[in-house]
Amino acid sequence: LRLLMIYITRTLAPRKELIAWAMYDFANSGYTTVVLTAIFNAYFVGVLAASVDSSNGGAGTLLWSISIGLSNTLILLSAPILGAVADFSASKKKMLAISTVGCISMTALLGFAGPDQLYLSMLLLAGSAFMFGTGENLIAAFLPEIAPPEKIGKVSGFSWALGYIGGLLVLAICLLYIETVKPLGHTAEQYVPVTLWITASVFALAATPTFVFLKERTQAADSMPASISAYARVGFSRLRETFRHRHQFRDLFRFLISLCIFSSGVYTVIVIAAIYAQEVMHFSTTENIIMIMVVNITAAAGAFVFGLFQDRLGARRTLELTLLIWILAITIAWQGESRTMFWIAANLIGLAMGSSQSAGRALVALFTPQGRSAEFFGLWGLSIKLAAIVGPMSYGLIAWYSDGDHRQAIFSTLMFFVAGLLVLLTVNEKRGREAAVIGE
Numbered sequence: 001l002r003l004l005m006i007y008i009t010r011t012l013a014p015r016k017e018l019i020a021w022a023m024y025d026f027a028n029s030g031y032t033t034v035v036l037t038a039i040f041n042a043y044f045v046g047v048l049a050a051s052v053d054s055s056n057g058g059a060g061t062l063l064w065s066i067s068i069g070l071s072n073t074l075i076l077l078s079a080p081i082l083g084a085v086a087d088f089s090a091s092k093k094k095m096l097a098i099s100t101v102g103c104i105s106m107t108a109l110l111g112f113a114g115p116d117q118l119y120l121s122m123l124l125l126a127g128s129a130f131m132f133g134t135g136e137n138l139i140a141a142f143l144p145e146i147a148p149p150e151k152i153g154k155v156s157g158f159s160w161a162l163g164y165i166g167g168l169l170v171l172a173i174c175l176l177y178i179e180t181v182k183p184l185g186h187t188a189e190q191y192v193p194v195t196l197w198i199t200a201s202v203f204a205l206a207a208t209p210t211f212v213f214l215k216e217r218t219q220a221a222d223s224m225p226a227s228i229s230a231y232a233r234v235g236f237s238r239l240r241e242t243f244r245h246r247h248q249f250r251d252l253f254r255f256l257i258s259l260c261i262f263s264s265g266v267y268t269v270i271v272i273a274a275i276y277a278q279e280v281m282h283f284s285t286t287e288n289i290i291m292i293m294v295v296n297i298t299a300a301a302g303a304f305v306f307g308l309f310q311d312r313l314g315a316r317r318t319l320e321l322t323l324l325i326w327i328l329a330i331t332i333a334w335q336g337e338s339r340t341m342f343w344i345a346a347n348l349i350g351l352a353m354g355s356s357q358s359a360g361r362a363l364v365a366l367f368t369p370q371g372r373s374a375e376f377f378g379l380w381g382l383s384i385k386l387a388a389i390v391g392p393m394s395y396g397l398i399a400w401y402s403d404g405d406h407r408q409a410i411f412s413t414l415m416f417f418v419a420g421l422l423v424l425l426t427v428n429e430k431r432g433r434e435a436a437v438i439g440e
Contacts, residue, residue: 013145013146013147013215016213017146017213017214017215018146018147018155019209019213020209020210020212020213020214021139021142021143021146021159021210021214022155022158022159022162022163023162023206023207023209023210024096024135024139024207024210024214025139025159025160025162025163025166026162026163026165026166026206027166027202027203027204027205027206027207027210028100028103028132028135028136028163028166028203028207029163029164029166029167029170030166030167030169030170030171030198030199030202030203030206031103031107031128031132031199031203032132032167032270033167033168033170033171033292033296034170034171034174034195034196034198034199035107035110035125035128035129035196035199036068036129036270036271037270037271037273037274037292038171038274038288038289038291038292039174039192039195039274039285039288039289040110040125040192040195040196041064041271041272041274041275042274042275042277042278042285042288043188043192043285044060044063044064044121044125045060045061045064045275045278045279046060046188046278047115047188047189047192048060048113048115048117048118048121049063049064049118050115051115051118052118058396058399058400058401058402058403058404059400061272061275061279061395061396061399061400061404062396062397062399062400063118063122064271064275064392064396065271065392065393065395065396065397066122066393066396067122067125067126067129068125068126068129068271068388068389068392069388069389069392069393070122070126071125071126071127071128071129071130071133072129072130072133072385072386072388072389073385073389074126074130075130075133075134075137075381075385076382076385076386076389078134079134079137079381079382079385080232080235080236080382081232081235081236082095082134082137082138082235083137083141083235083377084232084234084235085235086138086141087218088234090216090218091216092138092141092142092216092218093211093214093215093216094216095134095138096135096138096139096210096211097211099131099132099134099135099138100131100135100203100207102127102128102131103128103131103132103135103203104200104203104204105200106124106127106128106131107128107196107199107200107203108196108197108200109124110124110125110128110193110196111192111193111194111196111197112193114189115189133381133385133388136381137377137380137381139210140361140364140365140377140380140381141377142214143155143156143361143362143365143377144365144368144370145217145218147365152362152365152366154307154308154310156307156310156358156359156361156362156365157303157304157306157307157308157310157355157358157359157362158304158307159358160300160303160307160354160355160357160358160361161300161301161303161304161307161354161358162300163300163303163354164296164297164299164300164303164354165296165300166202166206167292167296168293168296168297168300169202170198170199170202171289171292171293171296172293173198173202174195174198174199174289175286175289175290175293177191177194177195177198178191178195178285178286178289179286181194182286188285248435249367249432249435249436250435251367251427251428251429251431251432251435252364252367252376252379252432252435252436254423254426254427255316255363255364255367255424255427255432256364256379256380256382256383257383257423258420258421258423258424258427259360259364259380259383259384259387259420260383260384260386260387260390261387261416261419261420261423262323262326262356262387262416262417262419262420262421262424263360263383263384263387263388263391263420264387264388264390264391264394264413264416264420265326265330265391265413265414265416265417265420266326266353266356266357266387266391267384267387267388267391267392268391268392268394268395268413268416269330269349269353269413270353271392272392272395272410272413273291273292273295273346273349274288274291274292275406276333276406276410277291277342279404279406280406280407281339281342291343291346294343294346294347294350295346295347295349295350295353296350297350298347298350298351299350299351299353299354300354301351301354302322302350302351302352302353302354302355303354303355303357303358304354305355306318306321306322306354306355306358306359307355307358310355310358310359310362314429315359315360315362315363315366315429316363316424316427316429318355318359319356319359319360319363319424320421320424320425322351322352322355322356322359323352323356323417323420323421323424324421325348325351325352326348326349326352326356326417327414327417327418327421328348329345329346329348329349329352330345330349330410330413330414330417331414332344332345332348333345333346333349333410334407334410334411334414360380360384361380363429363432364376364377364379364380366429366432366433366436367432367433367435367436368436369436369437391413391416394409394412395409395410395412395413396409398412
């Protein structure tokens with residue numbers, strides 16, 4: 001009866017607010033595609049870290065992985081504190097604004113770091129990625145507030161699809177610029193910084209509707225912690241309390257384990273794909289951009305189509321299907337020798353990527369009790385950021401240890417998806433949703 005009452009009383013937010021929320025995915029996807037996936041990562045290894053990479057194969061990839069790992073370690077440590085601040089002070093929107101400005105600013109500054117400033121580049125990269133990841137956690141925490149459980153899959157899928165369209169748009173603008181200036185003799189050291197400034201500008205412009213129309217629905221607590229250290233104590237005590245009740249939310253925690261495992265593979269692909277294409281398949285910068293653009297199209301289609309059927313199939317079944325596609329795609333990339341096989345793998349990855357991330361976010365929302373969204377999405381953030389440390393770092397270490405053997409490194413990525421699927425099979429979606437209602 002209680003579950004039925006919540007379904008009746010919770011309705012969709014106004015359309016303009018839903019679009020404003022989804023526009024943040026549109027806005028920040030340019031950062032993911034340009035900085036982490038398509039352009040800057042390959043530029044970092046091939047140009048900024050070229051001197052260290054030439055003396056030790058795989059060292060550039062390792063330094064890239066360390067930078068990403070550092071940012072996600074910071075997110076991992078700060079998420080409980082920021083979740084407590086957001087919940088007690090009803091300041092998700094304000095904190096989202098701070099993280100957004102931070103990511104945009106550091107991305108723009110990254111464009112001024114040259115080949116002789118490798119470690120400054122690593123610092124700015126880690127800082128921008130930290131702000132980006134913190135913003136991801138905060139925007140996701142709005143989802144249970146703006147959509148009822150039976151609509152979460154569609155809303156999340158629409159948002160993720162819109163995000164890939166945003167990434168595609170930024171890549172298209174960057175490609176147009178690169179192809180315009182390359183015939184004039186411009187090198188990567190000249191045109192890659194401009195792509196970072198394009199990314200920062202689009203992020204700022206496209207995120208504006210989010211801050212104009214998205215509402216902060218939670219109310220500040222009557223008594224709030226008096227200092228940051230007090231918030232830290234509250235945040236980690238709430239985390240301990242949540243873990244203490246892990247038996248009540250056992251399906252949530254099983255899913256978070258599965259999420260952490262398979263997301264290690266997802267985040268490895270996100271930050272390594274262009275490097276793998278450059279180092280193994282010998283793609284040029286332009287070819288890398290075109291590949292990521294095509295992948296964004298298939299990812300948007302996958303997120304949108306799977307989102308339409310996700311509420312009917314169930315988030316868990318949707319994830320099972322997408323993980324099977326991931327396993328097939330990584331197997332093809334690992335074994336394939338030709339560019340044709342790599343293109344097939346890339347498009348399968350695109351189809352699975354959007355839907356797997358959207359379904360994962362939706363499942364956490366379904367398992368989240370009302371009034372505890374920042375806390376539970378903090379756990380979601382902990383899981384995926386731990387994954388973002390483990391996955392790329394394992395790849396980077398294997399590539400470095402094997403003297404740059406990327407095929408050996410990508411095999412470890414395949415194992416993340418296999419193990420994640422096995423754990424996911426133990427999750428009971430219906431029981432997890434009922435536990436969320438009882439925990440309110």
